[in-house]
Amino acid sequence: MIPLTRPWIEDAEVAAVASVLRSGMLVQGRAVAAFEASVADRCGRPHGVAVSSGTAAIVLSLQALGVGPGDEVLVPALTWPSPAHAARCLGATVRLVDVDPLEWNVTPALLQAARTPRTKAAVVIDQFGNPLRQGFEAVELPLLEDAACALGALFGDGRPCGSLGAAACLSFHPRKVLTTGEGGVVVTDDPAFAEELRAARNHGQSAPGVFTAPGVNHRLTEMQGALGCAQIERLNEALRRRRRHAEALMDALADRLTFQASPPGAQPSYQTLGALLPASVDREEFLAACRARGVQCGRLSYGLHQVGTVPHEGALPVTERVVARGVALPLFPQMSDEQRAQVVAVVRELT
Numbered sequence: 001m002i003p004l005t006r007p008w009i010e011d012a013e014v015a016a017v018a019s020v021l022r023s024g025m026l027v028q029g030r031a032v033a034a035f036e037a038s039v040a041d042r043c044g045r046p047h048g049v050a051v052s053s054g055t056a057a058i059v060l061s062l063q064a065l066g067v068g069p070g071d072e073v074l075v076p077a078l079t080w081p082s083p084a085h086a087a088r089c090l091g092a093t094v095r096l097v098d099v100d101p102l103e104w105n106v107t108p109a110l111l112q113a114a115r116t117p118r119t120k121a122a123v124v125i126d127q128f129g130n131p132l133r134q135g136f137e138a139v140e141l142p143l144l145e146d147a148a149c150a151l152g153a154l155f156g157d158g159r160p161c162g163s164l165g166a167a168a169c170l171s172f173h174p175r176k177v178l179t180t181g182e183g184g185v186v187v188t189d190d191p192a193f194a195e196e197l198r199a200a201r202n203h204g205q206s207a208p209g210v211f212t213a214p215g216v217n218h219r220l221t222e223m224q225g226a227l228g229c230a231q232i233e234r235l236n237e238a239l240r241r242r243r244r245h246a247e248a249l250m251d252a253l254a255d256r257l258t259f260q261a262s263p264p265g266a267q268p269s270y271q272t273l274g275a276l277l278p279a280s281v282d283r284e285e286f287l288a289a290c291r292a293r294g295v296q297c298g299r300l301s302y303g304l305h306q307v308g309t310v311p312h313e314g315a316l317p318v319t320e321r322v323v324a325r326g327v328a329l330p331l332f333p334q335m336s337d338e339q340r341a342q343v344v345a346v347v348r349e350l351t
């Protein structure tokens with residue numbers, strides 16, 4: 001079976017983790033500090049704060065932006081539930097925003113149209129590693145960039161994803177372009193914001209034994225930090241391979257599937273290669289037939305108004321269309337050209 005995705009782990013990662021295990025220093029030490037500095041650097045930010053997951057990164061960032069009960073947070077409707085759940089767990093209400101029909105991301109105009117006097121902040125997502133459009137600076141709201149899928153991607157003007165808004169959140173779950181097993185990093189330009197997050201991830205301690213707010217434990221382990229440092233050494237190569245496979249798949253299937261479009265000049269990370277099936281193809285039958293032929297495709301994403309945990313009234317037509325017709329194709333750096341050719345052959349046979 002050609003898997004949808006597979007983390008790219010080499011001997012360097014195994015050696016890095018083993019060396020931490022032998023060192024006796026297992027939590028939040030030098031490896032984590034080096035990893036958070038490298039991630040911040042890739043995002044063009046001076047500060048990085050490592051936490052236990054991408055979701056924890058969003059919860060702690062929204063909290064540091066002052067989001068709480070009675071506030072409203074704008075969240076794109078097409079995504080994994082994390083950003084909406086994060087706002088809801090802080091007691092805020094979520095206003096879901098439909099996405100652009102070609103790029104499947106929110107745009108500055110869509111945010112402007114959705115905001116209300118109660119809007120405290122907006123989460124904007126580089127969905128599937130596809131960079132957001134330019135122009136968000138004009139939206140006068142605190143923005144949190146959810147760049148969970150977008151490490152190494154570039155906006156249309158060449159700036160790195162992760163550099164937009166008050167802070168940006170990354171995820172290092174195994175489906176992402178770089179993995180630490182579980183893990184996340186918040187990157188920001190604001191030293192006070194970074195300090196607040198460092199305390200928030202560590203029981204609310206601003207210095208040893210000094211507790212400034214009630215907090216829980218969202219620290220990252222040294223094993224994860226070392227894994228991340230080894231992974232980031234190969235990030236450019238991982239991105240190059242993803243791009244090569246993604247471009248070849250898109251070229252070979254352009255007459256069958258509708259792929260996510262990118263803004264002019266932008267460089268996606270291709271964390272997920274998403275496409276819409278033609279209306280004539282039943283998605284569930286397509287996925288089963290792919291599996292029967294040794295190719296694991298998947299459903300693409302979620303409409304958050306449909307998952308049952310995010311109240312919303314009204315239709316979100318673009319999100320609904322992408323959710324209903326969307327599939328993810330296999331894509332991972334160590335995929336062979338033969339595997340890619342098999343994906344193309346199977347998709348062409350079934351569409």
Ligand SMILES: Cc1ncc(COP(=O)(O)O)c(C=O)c1O
Pocket residue numbers: 053054055056079080082083125127146148149171172173182183184
């Ligand atoms: C857009 C987006 N945001 C947030 C997350 C949450 O990341 P994590 O799984 O590390 O909590 C994900 C993970 O799938 C995601 O795709």
